[in-house]
Amino acid sequence: MVSASADNGTGTVGFIGLGNMGGPMAANLVKAGHRVTGFDLVPEALAAAAEAGVEPAASATAAAADADVVITMLPAGRHVLALYEDGGLLAAARPGTLFVDCSTIDVADARAAHEAAVRAGHQALDAPVSGGVVGAGAGTLTFMAGGGAAEFARAEPLLAAMGRKAVHCGAAGAGQAAKICNNMILGISMIGVSEAFVLGESLGLSHQALYDVASTASGQCWALSVNCPVPGPVPASPANRDYRPGFAAPLMAKDLGLAADAVRASGVQAELGLRAAELYAAFAGNEGAEQDFSGIIRTIRQQSGGAPTPQQTEQNGTPA
CATH class of the missing domain: 1.10.1040.10 (N-(1-d-carboxylethyl)-l-norvaline Dehydrogenase; domain 2)
Incomplete structure (x- = not known):
């Protein structure tokens, strides 16, 4: 079990992917006292997140530009990899930004995303979730994390705000496994x-x-x-x-x-x-x-x- 705290050094959170899962997760971060800037390709999803206190960004790169931690919740590995590199997300972020991917993707894609983030001078964690839409809304998700111990410790306060349990499963890709x-x-x-x-x-x-x-x-x-x-x-x-x-x-x-x-x-x-x-x-x-x-x-x-x-x-x- 992890404990949430708004005063934890996580700073601003950029949240990309505000659909049925990501929207409630971002809203729970706001409820816990975190500043969240968000983006989604669907205007209705972005508007709903804004009503919950998420600051809407004009693009994914804009949401990442001033963030200390960037969380992604996307449909598939190809979307994560495309956004990280071709979409310019890694290049837009400040050095040392922690990228936490909560999407459920292939283990190989998770490791590739991790390596791309590290090459760009960032930290990375794969942290898919279990608990569904109900758990996302209630803040009772379980997170399965893969990456370094320091990265997991840095992400813990955010995971606690969105879920009931977070387990560090091992190195990059272990969360997806x-x-x-x-x-x-x-x-x-x-x-x-x-x-x-x-x-x-x-x-x-x-x-x-x-x-x-x-x-x-x-x-x-x-x-x-x-x-x-x-x-x-x-x-x-x-x-x-x-x-x-x-x-x-x-x-x-x-x-x-x-x-x-x-x-x-x-x-x-x-x-x-x-x-x-x-x-x-x-x-x-x-x-x-x-x-x-x-x-x-x-x-x-x-x-x-x-x-x-x-x-x-x-x-x-x-x-x-």
Whole structure:
């Protein structure tokens, strides 16, 4: 656990990428007393951040020019690398600026970004997050950081303002490695939990009965107890909001794709991880494009030719 403090020498923070994750993260920095200048290509995102106290910049390089720490939250590694060098972000920053990339990207891209920042006379940390949009808003994210110990110590007050826990995982790229391994576990778990509920339906079990057993037995896991894929047992889960994200299925597909690339490159035997990546790629590319990743239970149920009975869902609200 880390503790937040506005008086920590971090100075001005430049924040680039103010979307569904970055916007709330930047707002939490402002709430903690930090001065934040921000930029996003989407005018609406920039305007929303400004309402939360972020000082809007005219460009990404303008946001970085006077910053002591620059945080990026971007869609993919190619965007980070392009912005760092071709986009002039590293050149625009003052020497010794700390670059903290919170995007989820390939380990190789994270290491390349780190090396580019160091070559330009800066410090760098890869610090992807877990916790989704809800965690970003609530300030309860978990950060997985890769880079030097000094860089991690420098970033800690900012990470504390945006999250509940920050773990220094090792050298450059280690944060991204931890993120894709964690999300491989999560993706496999959600598929397993969803298959179990569909099997339970076919055997006449109510959702509540299966949840009451598994949540206090060896089947307990985050995918069940926090993000339960059926409505009812966990009122806050996306299943009770018609699977509105939450953690969107395309993001899970992206993370599992990164994990699958790493599996193939390393020669690790990971049949479940590779299969989970295939299933989520198909789901996100079709009916799951705008759903929470737990919505994959609908596809499993449809392919199984079944639907929950009224008795199975009578304690749980509307059937999934």
